[in-house]
Amino acid sequence: MTIEPLCSAAQRKYIARALLCSLSFFSCAQALMAQDKPAIAPPPLPVLTPQIPLEISVTGSKPTLASLQYDFDVFSWQSFIALNWPANSDGTPNTNLTIGQAPNDPVVWQSYRESRSIFLAGGATPAPWGEDTPPPPVCRNIDAGHLPPGTLRLTQVGKTPNVLDESGEPFKTGPLIDQNGQYTRFSIMTNQSMFNYIVTNKLYSKAGQQAFNADANFPSSNATSQQLGSIMIKTAWVKMGGKYDPAKFYTTYALVYDNPEEEPGVKPSCVLEQVGLVGFHIGHKTQDEPQWVWSTFEHVDNVPTKGHASTLAAYNFFDPHCKNCKVNDPPPRPWNPGNRYTKPSQVERIIPITAEAQQLNESYHQALAAAVPDSVWLNYELVSTQWPTDAKSKTDPTGVPAPSFLANATLESYIQGQVKQTSSSCMACHNNAASTTGNPSDFTYLLQRAQ
Amino acid sequence: MSSEMDNFIGLSAVLTGFSHNLLAPPLDPVDIKAEYLPFFKRKIAQESGDPNLAGQIFQKYSALHAQGLTPQQIGAAMLDPSNGEDFVLACRKLIFMWYSGAWPTLIPAAGSTPASTVSDMISAKSYTASLVWQVMQSHPMGDSNYRYGYWAKAPAPLSDYTGN
Numbered sequence: 001m002t003i004e005p006l007c008s009a010a011q012r013k014y015i016a017r018a019l020l021c022s023l024s025f026f027s028c029a030q031a032l033m034a035q036d037k038p039a040i041a042p043p044p045l046p047v048l049t050p051q052i053p054l055e056i057s058v059t060g061s062k063p064t065l066a067s068l069q070y071d072f073d074v075f076s077w078q079s080f081i082a083l084n085w086p087a088n089s090d091g092t093p094n095t096n097l098t099i100g101q102a103p104n105d106p107v108v109w110q111s112y113r114e115s116r117s118i119f120l121a122g123g124a125t126p127a128p129w130g131e132d133t134p135p136p137p138v139c140r141n142i143d144a145g146h147l148p149p150g151t152l153r154l155t156q157v158g159k160t161p162n163v164l165d166e167s168g169e170p171f172k173t174g175p176l177i178d179q180n181g182q183y184t185r186f187s188i189m190t191n192q193s194m195f196n197y198i199v200t201n202k203l204y205s206k207a208g209q210q211a212f213n214a215d216a217n218f219p220s221s222n223a224t225s226q227q228l229g230s231i232m233i234k235t236a237w238v239k240m241g242g243k244y245d246p247a248k249f250y251t252t253y254a255l256v257y258d259n260p261e262e263e264p265g266v267k268p269s270c271v272l273e274q275v276g277l278v279g280f281h282i283g284h285k286t287q288d289e290p291q292w293v294w295s296t297f298e299h300v301d302n303v304p305t306k307g308h309a310s311t312l313a314a315y316n317f318f319d320p321h322c323k324n325c326k327v328n329d330p331p332p333r334p335w336n337p338g339n340r341y342t343k344p345s346q347v348e349r350i351i352p353i354t355a356e357a358q359q360l361n362e363s364y365h366q367a368l369a370a371a372v373p374d375s376v377w378l379n380y381e382l383v384s385t386q387w388p389t390d391a392k393s394k395t396d397p398t399g400v401p402a403p404s405f406l407a408n409a410t411l412e413s414y415i416q417g418q419v420k421q422t423s424s425s426c427m428a429c430h431n432n433a434a435s436t437t438g439n440p441s442d443f444t445y446l447l448q449r450a451q
Numbered sequence: 452m453s454s455e456m457d458n459f460i461g462l463s464a465v466l467t468g469f470s471h472n473l474l475a476p477p478l479d480p481v482d483i484k485a486e487y488l489p490f491f492k493r494k495i496a497q498e499s500g501d502p503n504l505a506g507q508i509f510q511k512y513s514a515l516h517a518q519g520l521t522p523q524q525i526g527a528a529m530l531d532p533s534n535g536e537d538f539v540l541a542c543r544k545l546i547f548m549w550y551s552g553a554w555p556t557l558i559p560a561a562g563s564t565p566a567s568t569v570s571d572m573i574s575a576k577s578y579t580a581s582l583v584w585q586v587m588q589s590h591p592m593g594d595s596n597y598r599y600g601y602w603a604k605a606p607a608p609l610s611d612y613t614g615n
Contacts, residue, residue, distance in 0.1 A: 389476070397598055400476070431596065434599040
């Protein structure tokens with residue numbers, strides 16, 4: 001977190017209000033209340049920039065849990081804007097455009113490195129940053145030379161690569177089936193800072209991790225040196241068509257790959273599909289938040305909130321007309337993404353999006369609409385941000401997260417709730433991550449994929 | 452934080468030996484105190500039949516604190532039998548609640564059966580937030596924030612867990 005300079009406009013206002021305190025009790029109370037409110041109320045129109053924030057900017061002179069949550073949520077939205085900014089061919093933001101323009105072009109994070117291309121068979125050295133990596137062999141029937149720019153390789157049918165494997169069962173995870181009866185697809189990507197750390201230390205292989213034999217410590221973003229640290233992006237996608245109108249989604253193309261190694265009966269296949277974004281996680285390690293900052297966004301039509309009346313005629317992962325659908329329950333086995341149709345999942349949000357986050361979402365939607373009136377990004381909203389309230393705790397390596405629980409309806413569909421060790425908490429879960437040697441791997445499970 | 456909450460946390464710090472900041476961190480997403488204070492007031496009123504007893508306890512603590520006494524002096528004064536049986540028992544139950552996350556019920560001896568204490572867990576949150584785990588320099592069964600392999604390393608000093 002970065003506290004604003006003493007002479008900032010906000011502080012000058014605070015000092016002026018403090019002087020009022022000497023006049024009367026009522027002016028004191030009113031001044032302090034008025035001072036507190038701006039820390040929570042969002043500004044009318046946020047500025048949209050392609051700069052990924054390097055640290056949280058603390059706006060209140062007396063930060064509270066609520067005011068800091070607001071600051072972290074702003075950090076999340078700023079990050080979302082920057083990462084989804086139209087990109088040049090080298091992945092840098094195209095500053096001639098603003099977010100929402102050129103909606104069919106790749107955005108910044110699409111130049112990040114897919115985990116599949118880092119942890120290779122036999123622990124092989126991954127191709128250098130910026131070099132395209134060949135798709136799985138089964139995709140050879142597709143002309144790789146003519147893929148649309150930014151084409152993803154969607155090889156996962158779960159947030160974890162082995163969701164079809166029984167090892168995922170204890171966590172009651174499982175595939176998420178969309179309203180067309182198709183499997184939702186996922187990807188995990190790392191930015192260059194994180195990729196370089198893995199390659200430099202040879203953490204892409206088991207042998208490399210054994211030689212490294214230490215706790216991983218990925219680079220942090222540093223506002224002083226202006227260095228961008230480690231960022232992970234996890235995305236969730238549905239195939240366009242049927243009940244999904246491409247005009248309502250950020251879409252791209254993807255080689256959708258069914259992996260036969262995950263469960264008997266799955267046949268290898270690879271299809272080039274237009275897919276639409278439904279879930280978006282950002283994990284960003286900063287200097288003041290060594291437990292990382294965890295931001296999560298969803299498509300606004302994903303799911304209703306439990307206990308609240310359905311407000312939409314149709315959702316991406318909920319059928320308002322289904323009276324006997326089991327809610328937040330994984331589909332019955334056997335699982336096979338190659339099936340022509342699987343009964344759709346029925347998902348509700350368990351923890352409501354707070355009023356403050358909804359207000360911030362509205363504020364950013366206004367800014368996005370002011371930039372591009374029909375921006376597709378108006379269809380995405382922040383669920384929340386999880387952050388460490390005591391990052392330097394000597395007894396709790398999770399840094400006492402706030403909020404205690406956080407789930408994305410597409411990425412943690414079946415483990416939402418508020419039961420410790422059972423319900424989704426980004427930091428509590430990722431705190432357990434270790435490499436193949438058993439050394440803590442700095443809040444990422446990716447290193448376990450090394451061969 | 453209300454004046455009543457200030458007194459509740461101040462008294463709790465004195466009686467448990469934990470620091471004020473550990474019981475009520477400035478940024479407190481767990482916020483177990485918000486669960487404990489109303490629970491404590493309700494139970495004390497029910498069991499003593501005196502709806503004002505909790506308030507009297509807080510007032511006494513506040514007065515002692517205002518005199519600039521040490522935590523040890525305040526603790527001794529709060530647990531002095533001259534305060535009355537219900538008053539002292541309530542203070543002891545406050546300690547029990549913080550340490551165990553549960554509320555105790557004293558069962559007097561009957562015939563050949565000796566006196567005993569049974570307790571009911573207040574909530575799932577109080578189980579994980581109870582101070583006994585901190586004193587053990589450990590974690591609740593079934594809920595650990597430690598990283599893989601922590602068992603092979605010495606825990607942090609006890610003072611890091613108690614804040615004192």
